[in-house]
Every structure is written in structure tokens, then in C-alpha cells.
Amino acid sequence: MAIIISKNGKNAKKIEKIQIEREDYLQKYIYENPDSIPLYEIKEGIRICVLAREVPTNSGFIDAIGLDSDGDIYIIETKLYKNPDKRLVVAQVLDYGAALWKNGTNMDSFIDFLEKEANKNSDASLTQRLKEFFQLTDDDLSILLENAERNLNDGNFKFVILMDKVHPQLKDLIYFINQNSQFDIYAVEMEYYKYGEYEILIPRLFGAEVKKDIKVRPKRRKWDWASFSQQLKEKFGGEVVNVAQAIIDFANQNNIKVYWTSSQRGSFILGFPSSEKEFYPFAIQGDGKIGWNAPHQGDLAPPPFNDPEKRKEILLRMKTIKGAKIIVDRVNGYSAIDLPLKSLSDEKMLNEFFKILLWIKQQTLEKKE
Numbered sequence: 001m002a003i004i005i006s007k008n009g010k011n012a013k014k015i016e017k018i019q020i021e022r023e024d025y026l027q028k029y030i031y032e033n034p035d036s037i038p039l040y041e042i043k044e045g046i047r048i049c050v051l052a053r054e055v056p057t058n059s060g061f062i063d064a065i066g067l068d069s070d071g072d073i074y075i076i077e078t079k080l081y082k083n084p085d086k087r088l089v090v091a092q093v094l095d096y097g098a099a100l101w102k103n104g105t106n107m108d109s110f111i112d113f114l115e116k117e118a119n120k121n122s123d124a125s126l127t128q129r130l131k132e133f134f135q136l137t138d139d140d141l142s143i144l145l146e147n148a149e150r151n152l153n154d155g156n157f158k159f160v161i162l163m164d165k166v167h168p169q170l171k172d173l174i175y176f177i178n179q180n181s182q183f184d185i186y187a188v189e190m191e192y193y194k195y196g197e198y199e200i201l202i203p204r205l206f207g208a209e210v211k212k213d214i215k216v217r218p219k220r221r222k223w224d225w226a227s228f229s230q231q232l233k234e235k236f237g238g239e240v241v242n243v244a245q246a247i248i249d250f251a252n253q254n255n256i257k258v259y260w261t262s263s264q265r266g267s268f269i270l271g272f273p274s275s276e277k278e279f280y281p282f283a284i285q286g287d288g289k290i291g292w293n294a295p296h297q298g299d300l301a302p303p304p305f306n307d308p309e310k311r312k313e314i315l316l317r318m319k320t321i322k323g324a325k326i327i328v329d330r331v332n333g334y335s336a337i338d339l340p341l342k343s344l345s346d347e348k349m350l351n352e353f354f355k356i357l358l359w360i361k362q363q364t365l366e367k368k369e
Contacts (some may be wrong), residue, residue, distance in 0.1 A: 003193055003200065015193045015200070019082075020164040026078040026190065027053055027063050029201070030162065034066065037076075037188055038159060038203045048074055049133040051114050052125060057099035060092075065114065069134045071147025074158050075100070081165040090143055090173055090185065093159040097353060101155035108150055111145070111295075112333040125332040128319040138280070138296055146263050159185040164192065171206050178210040223266045236288045236342065241342045243350065244284055250354055256361060269293055270357070274302035274364040281305070281314060281344065282339070290353075292337035304363055308332065317356045321349050 006012040020026060030036060034050045043071050048066040055062040064076040077093050100110075115126045131141055151157070152161050161170075167191040186207040193200040225248070232241045248268070250259050257271035259277065266286030271278040279302050283293040294301065304310045308331050315328040315336055323343030329338040344350040 005195060013195075014310050015195050018192050018194055018319070020080060020190070020192050023078045023080050023083070026080075026162050026285045027165075030076065030078075031064060035200060036203055038205045039068070039160075039163070039186075041205045041321060042208045046070075047134070048214060049130055050076070051129070055114070058103065059095040059099040060197070062096045062100075067130065067144070067148055068201070069136075069144060071144045071149075071151060072158055073100075073148060073151050073156075074160055076160045076162065078162045081163060085182075089161050090159075093161060093185070094183070095275075096319065097155065097159065099124070099155045102151070109335055110149075112324050112330065113334045115333055118171055124154075124296060127196075127295050128298045128300065132298070142261065142263070156182075159183065161185070161187045162190060163187065164190055165207055166204075172292070174207045175210055178207055206224075211224070223260045223286075228260070228266050228268065232288065232341075235286075239345045240288055240341045243344045246344075246350060247284060247353075250357065254361065255359065256357060267291070272361050274366045276302040278302070279305050279360070279364055281311070290339040290341060291346075292334055292336060295332050295334050295336075298332055302364060304366075310363070314356065314360065317359065321352050323349065 003015045005015060006010050006019045031050045031053050034048045037048055039046045039048060046068055048068050049064040050064050053064050055065050062075055063078045064074075066074040066076060068074070075093055075096050077089060077096070079089050111126060127141060127199075128137065130144065134140075134144070136144065147246075161174075162332065163170075170187060174187055177183050177185055184207075186205055189204045189206070191202040191204070193202075210298050225245075229241050229244065232244060241257055246272075248258055253271055254321055255273065257273070259269045259280075261267045261269060263282075263286075267283045269280050270282050270284070271280055277295075280296060281292070281294045283289050283291040292315075294305070294314070297305075299306050299308065301311070312328055312331045315331060317325050318324050318337060318339070319326045319328070321339065321343065323340060325338040327333070
């Protein structure tokens with residue numbers, strides 16, 4: 001195939017297709033130009049935010065991992081037609097999926113893992129990039145991450161194979177797998193042309209022709225104290241329920257907001273007032289732990305906690321609580337705090353936590369004034 005270009009219908013020139021010589025060219029191109037993957041042919045308006053390149057797993061390096069605004073996880077592999085193992089690429093991407101599913105079923109650790117890899121190519125936090133790329137509110141971001149967690153736990157990945165030329169037998173294999181399994185595998189053929197300083201890539205998508213019955217996701221559950229406390233009691237006993245109740249009572253008495261989520265595991269979030277917007281540093285979770293929720297806002301948190309050093313100060317103060325595992329240098333990672341609610345059944349430790357809550361409130365109110 002060739003492309004004919006002209007200016008004002010004159011001086012037409014024929015541009016021949018050029019062979020892409022290096023796979024890392026394709027990797028870098030889709031990282032910087034994710035909309036070049038024509039997934040809009042599958043679902044109108046769909047976009048992928050490519051989060052990290054060369055992601056290590058037990059089965060090798062994944063060329064790229066991305067998320068769309070629905071929380072679907074994409075494993076992307078680039079392969080040139082001249083590569084001798086191109087016919088093994090389907091087995092390769094499925095192997096990557098199995099490695100992610102086996103070792104990454106905890107969403108917090110998965111986010112931290114991607115954060116570390118993404119920071120090799122970007123200074124922005126992963127959650128900031130998602131919010132800016134998809135123009136999300138905090139609530140929208142929470143929904144996206146909860147959907148991604150469900151897909152991660154279920155091993156529900158979407159696989160994209162990018163090639164300069166897709167072999168006919170590979171097309172047949174992808175059609176067969178998509179028709180007869182729950183997998184979604186797509187091949188994208190990228191034709192490459194160059195004219196002066198301009199690069200022209202024409203993508204063609206294969207695999208979307210197969211229609212499947214789409215499973216309707218279960219309706220999101222809105223938690224409240226009755227359902228949340230019952231879950232805590234069944235899993236961890238009445239002592240942990242009492243701690244959660246004490247935190248709610250303290251929040252209500254000190255004008256700290258309590259917001260119930262619709263997350264899969266259940267949680268409520270503490271909101272601290274400020275002049276701009278509320279600050280949400282902690283989530284009290286249905287897994288019996290207090291989680292570090294500040295990465296949801298990152299540097300977009302209200303002053304003074306838009307400064308990562310100020311958020312780090314919260315983590316330093318949390319180290320005074322016996323039983324808390326704190327990684328102070330992971331201020332933008334969800335696993336910065338590992339604090340079982342049971343640790344706060346000690347009244348002294350519970351009061352230490354309350355002191356931290358009051359300190360955070362004081363900081364936000366000072367900026368408010």
C-alpha cells in the first residue's frame with residue numbers, strides 16, 4: 001500500500017510504506033500517543049492511559065500496561081513481523097496475564113508496583129495521571145480503581161498485540177480465542193510512512209469483529225454502619241467493631257466528616273475541611289485496617305497537604321502508634337500505612353491516632369483562615 005499526498009491538488013507524491021526496524025520505537029510511540037491504539041472501534045469514546053513500560057513479572061517484561069476509564073486493564077505487547085517468535089506472542093501475553101493475576105491480587109500493592117515503574121518515565125503520581133488524563137473527580141477515580149481491582153482479582157485482562165504486520169494465522173488464532181473463551185485479545189497492525197519531518201502511522205484493529213455477550217457488573221453496594229459493622233464483626237470480632245465506632249464518634253464530635261464508599265470490600269473515609277476542598281488522608285477499611293488514602297489527591301490535596309513533605313509528616317506521626325507499619329518515603333503509594341484496627345483497641349494507641357486527626361484538622365483550618 002502507498003499513500004499519495006499533494007498540496008492544493010498539485011504536485012502529488014507517492015509515499016511508500018517503510019518497515020519499522022525496532023520494537024522499542026513502537027513501545028515509546030504508544031506510551032506517548034496512546035490514542036493511536038484504535039480501541040474506539042470496540043467501544044465509542046474509549047481511551048487508554050498507558051501507565052508504565054517494560055514492567056517486570058516472573059514471566060518476563062510486559063512492554064506496557066494501561067487502564068481505560070472503566071477500570072479495564074490492558075496488557076500491551078509489541079512485536080515486529082521479522083521477529084522469529086511472533087507466532088508465540090499470544091501465549092506470551094497470556095503468560096503475562098497469569099503472572100499479574102497470581103502476584104498482584106491486592107490492588108494497593110498493584111498500584112504501588114505500577115507507581116514505581118511509571119515513575120521511571122514520569123514524575124507525576126499514577127493517580128494524578130489518571131485524574132488528568134480522564135478528567136476525573138475524586139469519586140470517579142475511586143470508582144475506576146475499584147473496577148480495576150475487581151478485574152485484577154478476576155484475572156480479567158484485555159490483551160493488545162501491536163505489530164508492523166499481522167500474520168494471517170495470528171488473525172485466525174485471535175478470532176478463535178475471542179469467540180470461544182472469556183479472553184479479549186486484539187491485534188493492531190501499524191503501517192508506517194515518513195514524509196520529511198512527519199511520521200504517519202495507520203492502525204488497523206483485528207479481533208473486535210467477534211461479538212460476545214457482555215456480562216453486567218453487579219450493582220455497586222453503598223455501605224453504611226449496619227452493613228460495615230456486621231462485616232467487621234464476622235471477620236474480626238467485636239473488638240474491632242468498637243474501634244471503628246470510636247473513630248466515627250470522635251469524627252462526629254470534632255467536625256470531621258465521615259463518608260461511606262461503595263467499594264467492594266467496604267470502607268468509610270475521613271474528610272477534613274479546608275478553604276478549597278476537603279482532605280481525605282485515611283480510609284477505615286473492611287479488611288480490618290486503616291489505609292493511606294492521600295494518594296487519591298496527591299499534590300492536588302488542599303494546602304498545606306499539597307506539599308508531599310507535609311503529607312510525609314503525617315506518616316512520621318503515625319509511626320508513634322504501636323502496631324503500625326509505616327513507609328514514610330512512600331508518601332504517594334497506597335501501602336505507606338499498614339495499621340490493623342485491632343492495634344487501636346489499646347486506648348493509649350487510639351488516643352495517639354486521635355491526636356494525629358486533630359493535628360491534621362488544625363493544619364487545614366490554619367490554611368482556611
